[in-house]
Amino acid sequence: MSNYCIGVDIGGTTVKLGLFTVEGELLDKWEIVTRTENNGEFIIDDISSSILAKLEEKQIDVKEVVGAGMGVPGPVLENGQVTRCVNLGWYDKRPGDELAALVGFPVKVGNDANVATLGEAWKGGAKGFSNVVMLTLGTGVGGGVIIDGKMIAGNRGLAGELGHLTVNLDETESCKCGNKGCLEQYASATGVVRVAKKLMRANGAVKTVRGYWKEFDAAKLIKINETKGLTCKDVYDLAKEGDPLAKEVTEILGRYLGLVLSEMTLMTDPDIFIIGGGVSRAGEFLINSIQYYYDKFLSISKKRAEVRLAELGNDAGIYGAAKLTLN
């Protein structure tokens, strides 16, 4: 009888693994180092050995495992093909087939942010919903789209790459993708600090998000930056205390995220939005600023999707990967 499934979340420095019951109970989780040398050629072997050792430790027969799922930090086609995964050094690879051949049970693969969305929809903030969009605001901005309970990869594996949505046509600085004005430039942890520093450097009054001009006092933020280096958390902490410059930065982020939520609603109209990643630790303060602009940009409808915080934190990836095998 098949009672277990395994979730694997491959990151650039560590691989997270989880052993689950098919009902979604997390029985054990552990990590191994991601060996990226030689174009990441040892990664699949390492994962296979680690899984087989864990099954032996738990005295679980391979026949009792329905399968494993893997989240990969790059675009993955519907058929499981990874065309290009810079962080791991993988090009035109089918990691799922490779792992399946080693462990003896089926393996499915998805983009890590898509897979995390599936995790939140299975056991996290979007539990019970079948049309879910998640935005992960971390060092970068990732996303995932689930429609009718199914993770959408898209024709070129680009579905859910929400960090590179153009939100500001007037931006002069380039995103690392080459475009100017990507969501990631404002809504990632790095982006929040970038926007804050830009305002800190401003000479005189700047045009605020709400449309009026204002000269901000940057003294507090400059002091923090000189003492220990400014972080995204500092900006949100100061904004919550009412510092006008920090508040403007969080308002800029809220506006662009509200814009993106309105766009997703007019495109696929999901049941619920989930906000995760490090920046989401700002909590309800963040959600409120997003909600304000989401409402504003969606004046066509009085009804709109709920916006909730993610609940599974760093475990979303292993949950979602495990769920991949059950679909």
Add this chain to the structure above:
Amino acid sequence: MSNYCIGVDIGGTTVKLGLFTVEGELLDKWEIVTRTENNGEFIIDDISSSILAKLEEKQIDVKEVVGAGMGVPGPVLENGQVTRCVNLGWYDKRPGDELAALVGFPVKVGNDANVATLGEAWKGGAKGFSNVVMLTLGTGVGGGVIIDGKMIAGNRGLAGELGHLTVNLDETESCKCGNKGCLEQYASATGVVRVAKKLMRANGAVKTVRGYWKEFDAAKLIKINETKGLTCKDVYDLAKEGDPLAKEVTEILGRYLGLVLSEMTLMTDPDIFIIGGGVSRAGEFLINSIQYYYDKFLSISKKRAEVRLAELGNDAGIYGAAKLTLN
């Protein structure tokens, strides 16, 4: 044996009807007047009588009909409920169930723009593709989203309402939805004329889409406008002849549509985009301007979806409605 299906496309002034084989051959098409009086209470009766008369004329037994589909000009929930259709006077109605009770075969209902997309995917410009986004640039801007061959209605029936995507955060004029900067304000036939007239009124140099400042000579357009009233077709005809002001208007449209295509690609990554509606008569000239900006905003990927013109014209709605019954 069930060999036939019927497509119904309800507009504010006429109802278009089509009799099809289940393979998608259009055997006959006709129109009746849309009687919107008394909150549109006669519309379903009229459609039923018209269908039954046509079947009798063609000597087709009701048992030979798989079903009928209806496209409705407003949001339609997945279960076929129309919450609010201003043009027909319908509120909280289940027109599909009502028609089915009268004709004796199943009836499915969808939003008209979504249904037209299904038509183009079945027998038009997107034939053979299962992930399709269509933009209809008419008096307003409508859209439809098909994923895995299925029309997406969304939680509140808002999926595909692409005309109300916010594309310009700096717009000062309001869209009829109450928001400012909706796609419809630039990419509808009305929007093209609006933007042209705004440029015609400009005093001195204006900032162009490409970023430089330019003073446009509005003489040609002003003359046309004073003689017979400026139309969208005039603007495109002049742009094709090289008139700088008219070209700038079409460039603004191309930029915002390119932006929306890049957004859809990063959200659901469709196989193909279809551009229809009256404005699309501008042909390849229009497609080229969209393509330029689509490429620009999608620098994250070298591969992108093809952008094609719609092929079924005003028949897309009846084709798609007929296809609804076969899904």
